[in-house]
Amino acid sequence: MTAVPKKSGKRSGAAGNLRAERKAQTRALILQCALDVFAERGFDGASVRDIAGFAGVNHGLIRYHFGDKEGLWKAAVTFLFERLHEEMAAPGEEAGLPPLEATKAWIRRYVRYCARHPEHARIMVQESIRDSGRLRWAIRRFIKPDNEQLQRRFQHLVKQGVYPDIPHHSFNYIITAAAQSMFMLANEMKYVYGIDVADEAVIDAHAEAIIKLFFDHRAGSAAVRSRKS
Amino acid sequence: MTAVPKKSGKRSGAAGNLRAERKAQTRALILQCALDVFAERGFDGASVRDIAGFAGVNHGLIRYHFGDKEGLWKAAVTFLFERLHEEMAAPGEEAGLPPLEATKAWIRRYVRYCARHPEHARIMVQESIRDSGRLRWAIRRFIKPDNEQLQRRFQHLVKQGVYPDIPHHSFNYIITAAAQSMFMLANEMKYVYGIDVADEAVIDAHAEAIIKLFFDHRAGSAAVRSRKS
DNA sequence: CATCTGGTTATCCGATTGAATAGCAGGTTG
DNA sequence: CAACCTGCTATTCAATCGGATAACCAGATG
Numbered sequence: 270m271t272a273v274p275k276k277s278g279k280r281s282g283a284a285g286n287l288r289a290e291r292k293a294q295t296r297a298l299i300l301q302c303a304l305d306v307f308a309e310r311g312f313d314g315a316s317v318r319d320i321a322g323f324a325g326v327n328h329g330l331i332r333y334h335f336g337d338k339e340g341l342w343k344a345a346v347t348f349l350f351e352r353l354h355e356e357m358a359a360p361g362e363e364a365g366l367p368p369l370e371a372t373k374a375w376i377r378r379y380v381r382y383c384a385r386h387p388e389h390a391r392i393m394v395q396e397s398i399r400d401s402g403r404l405r406w407a408i409r410r411f412i413k414p415d416n417e418q419l420q421r422r423f424q425h426l427v428k429q430g431v432y433p434d435i436p437h438h439s440f441n442y443i444i445t446a447a448a449q450s451m452f453m454l455a456n457e458m459k460y461v462y463g464i465d466v467a468d469e470a471v472i473d474a475h476a477e478a479i480i481k482l483f484f485d486h487r488a489g490s491a492a493v494r495s496r497k498s
Numbered sequence: 499m500t501a502v503p504k505k506s507g508k509r510s511g512a513a514g515n516l517r518a519e520r521k522a523q524t525r526a527l528i529l530q531c532a533l534d535v536f537a538e539r540g541f542d543g544a545s546v547r548d549i550a551g552f553a554g555v556n557h558g559l560i561r562y563h564f565g566d567k568e569g570l571w572k573a574a575v576t577f578l579f580e581r582l583h584e585e586m587a588a589p590g591e592e593a594g595l596p597p598l599e600a601t602k603a604w605i606r607r608y609v610r611y612c613a614r615h616p617e618h619a620r621i622m623v624q625e626s627i628r629d630s631g632r633l634r635w636a637i638r639r640f641i642k643p644d645n646e647q648l649q650r651r652f653q654h655l656v657k658q659g660v661y662p663d664i665p666h667h668s669f670n671y672i673i674t675a676a677a678q679s680m681f682m683l684a685n686e687m688k689y690v691y692g693i694d695v696a697d698e699a700v701i702d703a704h705a706e707a708i709i710k711l712f713f714d715h716r717a718g719s720a721a722v723r724s725r726k727s
Numbered sequence: 728c729a730t731c732t733g734g735t736t737a738t739c740c741g742a743t744t745g746a747a748t749a750g751c752a753g754g755t756t757g
Numbered sequence: 758c759a760a761c762c763t764g765c766t767a768t769t770c771a772a773t774c775g776g777a778t779a780a781c782c783a784g785a786t787g
Binding site (some may be wrong): 308391438442450455458459471474483 | 501502537538539540542543561620622624625626628629633634637641642662663664667668669671672674676678679683685686687688689691693700703704706707708710711712
């Protein structure tokens with residue numbers, strides 16, 4: 270979490286919209302800082318003053334842009350999930366793959382997303398531990414639809430006989446937690462293993478480890494059988 | 499998190515230690531309430547006054563027993579890990595099992611612990627997201643030793659050729675997150691799936707799902723093969 | 728050029744926080 | 758029984774919180 274220099278490039282495009290441009294810039298800057306601070310300290314622990322401080326603006330400005338603290342949180346989370354959907358949109362090539370291979374590609378993409386934006390898991394975990402109206406709002410609006418999509422993918426694998434039939438809620442929490450936790454707990458990784466989770470090699474190796482454990486049963490077993498045993 | 503009635507049974511055992519007995523009772527009561535509140539709101543979000551309120555004592559008393567807020571947190575976390583070690587101690591029978599079966603038994607025990615005490619994962623995740631001195635304290639004192647124990651178990655499986663060789667830190671975060679997350683995020687489970695994670699059937703099914711995905715590669719594949727495919 | 732609008736800052740408010748201090752009451756001890 | 762610890766409560770304090778209001782001023786408008 271680093272403070273961001275204020276109003277670096279103004280560059281008014283044409284005429285007339287200079288003010289609107291700066292307003293949008295300021296809004297986006299506050300949102301990004303809000304994501305970081307909310308993720309690190311939780312809703313109650315984060316202070317509007319700190320967020321404004323990191324963004325280099327007066328704390329009263331947040332009230333102007335977002336109404337109140339909860340409005341800021343909801344705007345930040347909306348931005349978070351819209352970015353998730355953008356970055357997780359599958360490239361066209363994936364449609365042609367068989368379902369298991371498509372799921373492996375999805376895992377690799379999701380693990381890289383978790384590494385790139387650890388604040389996502391952090392902010393949602395913080396909110397889910399407490400039982401707030403904000404959690405219910407985010408679930409109804411973002412989490413439940415996303416989850417139904419994952420459920421369809423999972424059921425497809427099971428129906429094709431290519432995956433064992435376990436309760437879907439278990440599958441969901443196991444797979445997402447496996448992908449998120451290492452990056453969500455980057456500080457713990459640093460102190461326990463001395464490993465920097467920003468390292469590309471660590472990220473890719475983690476994705477492959479998940480795929481090996483979850484989706485390469487036969488190949489995994491074969492690899493095991495090829496050992497001395 | 500429910501408020502606890504104050505001083506229910508005093509029952510002075512013999513003579514002389516009536517005061518000491520009540521003191522220990524009060525201390526334990528405060529610790530339990532502190533665990534719940536710290537887990538739900540994080541260190542900064544939790545107020546000493548709230549913890550004292552749930553315990554039914556004056557907030558000044560916490561200063562008397564634990565010095566300051568950080569002292570209370572450390573005492574609570576110490577209690578947490580000592581209870582973990584007690585409840586995770588393997589019954590003697592497990593020593594005779596082959597390593598893979600022993601690990602399965604360990605998984606079942608750990609999943610039940612996570613369900614019984616979701617505040618453990620919650621409090622440590624909250625602290626790890628922020629990079630505090632408290633996190634480093636807990637890692638040096640509890641997490642690192644526990645982790646080395648898990649690493650030895652894992653390496654034993656790999657050496658016996660009974661488990662695929664993936665980076666240990668990946669294995670660690672995948673397996674513990676898979677066990678913890680559903681119970682840590684009990685509120686999300688409630689709203690997304692309408693499932694109560696206190697249900698024994700849900701807990702046991704989750705443990706078996708983890709075992710099926712992680713440790714029953716051959717059996718899992720066989721189960722898959724027996725379908726129409 | 729004069730006026731107006733809207734993004735932003737400065738400042739104030741009551742509530743709550745962690746911490747500190749003084750005092751009380753009842754169990755303990757000689 | 759009387760003096761004395763000690764576990765506990767009541768109260769105070771400065772700091773910080775979220776929210777509200779008024780002033781400000783650069784840029785849009787006519």
